[in-house]
Amino acid sequence: MGNSKSLSEQKFCPQFLPEEQTEVDKLFNILSSGKGGSTAYGTFSLEALKSHVREALPAEMVTRLYDSMRRVKLTGKAQGPSEHVSREQFTAALSYLLKGNSEEKSLVVRKMISAEEGPVKAREVQKFTEDLVCSVAHVLTHRRELRGWTRSQATAPPASMQALAAQLLSEMKFQDGQKFLGPQWLGQDCDQTVIEDWLFRVPHVATFLSIVIHKGLLLLCSSLNLATLIPERQVDQGQHFESVLDVLSVIYLNSHLAAEHRQRWRLLFSTQLHGQSFSQLCGRVTYQGPCLVLLEDSDGQVFGGFSSCSWEVKPQFQGDNTCFLFSIAPRMAVYTHTGYNNHYMYLNHGQQTMPNGLEASGRTRHSEGLREDPSNYDT
Incomplete structure (x- = not known):
């Protein structure tokens, strides 16, 4: 860590298996030729991605995903963000987010956070984190993947999303080694090294991004085993009540248990x-x-x-x-x-x-x- 390169400085090699690459290519073909597709040959637009995702993800997260893809600069290509997303950009962004190490993930996450070059402010990272946590609760509810953790509200309450986002941010360390300790730190600069270190030490961020991609885009869903992330909630037959916990709280608690305790919780x-x-x-x-x-x-x-x-x-x-x-x-x-x-x-x-x-x-x-x-x- 601490020696990050831009996507334009790295030679990109897809990390997908052949059968995975076939599925990625199939989705790209749908996006580039379907409703809302781009008029440019071999690319797709934001409208095409929104049309494919529909209500599965909040619009803010769809835009973040799209912008990170079109901002990918591949070796030998023209500099500057493109107007639409090419096949190579699509593959590179997904490969880094789903298969990459912390350095590679940080290159795309940085582009999801802001379009500006250079360091971003901690408040921008906070907004990205809140959007990410919100998107996880949203897509799991939309795809009916709550595994019994239902509440009276249709989605997790804002307080729960903010609490989990704050917990994830509390593990961030700035250049001087200080942690994110509250609102007084929102003006701090976060460079590429800070974001890379954060992704390395807080695996929840990468896990949540994979949920957004797999369940939001309906891509490579077999690669995501929700049974290890969200335990099945079991209540005696004939009994039903809303849990004090929501799915975000359950994911957080479950991650602190030994693997053998993560599959099923019985009341x-x-x-x-x-x-x-x-x-x-x-x-x-x-x-x-x-x-x-x-x-x-x-x-x-x-x-x-x-x-x-x-x-x-x-x-x-x-x-x-x-x-x-x-x-x-x-x-x-x-x-x-x-x-x-x-x-x-x-x-x-x-x-x-x-x-x-x-x-x-x-x-x-x-x-x-x-x-x-x-x-x-x-x-």
């Missing part, structure tokens, strides 16, 4: 379905394997913890250092163990002398509080 207990009895909770969550505990308080804050092993009702601490706490609203964050002690999990009930309640990594939620608090409590 064990909810105050909406099973009441606010602590003894009911204890009876339903014990000996069920690793588990996520999720709470929403009366102020709308959503938080919880991951237990690495089965809960047991006993007066001893349980678990190991793979347990963690998390926050979903008003901000998304994961808090791993500090090594200060081994107080990872605790669940006890009905004892006269020992503490009763549920504790995760040193934070306790007593049974009396559960009975009195009207919050949602899901596991």
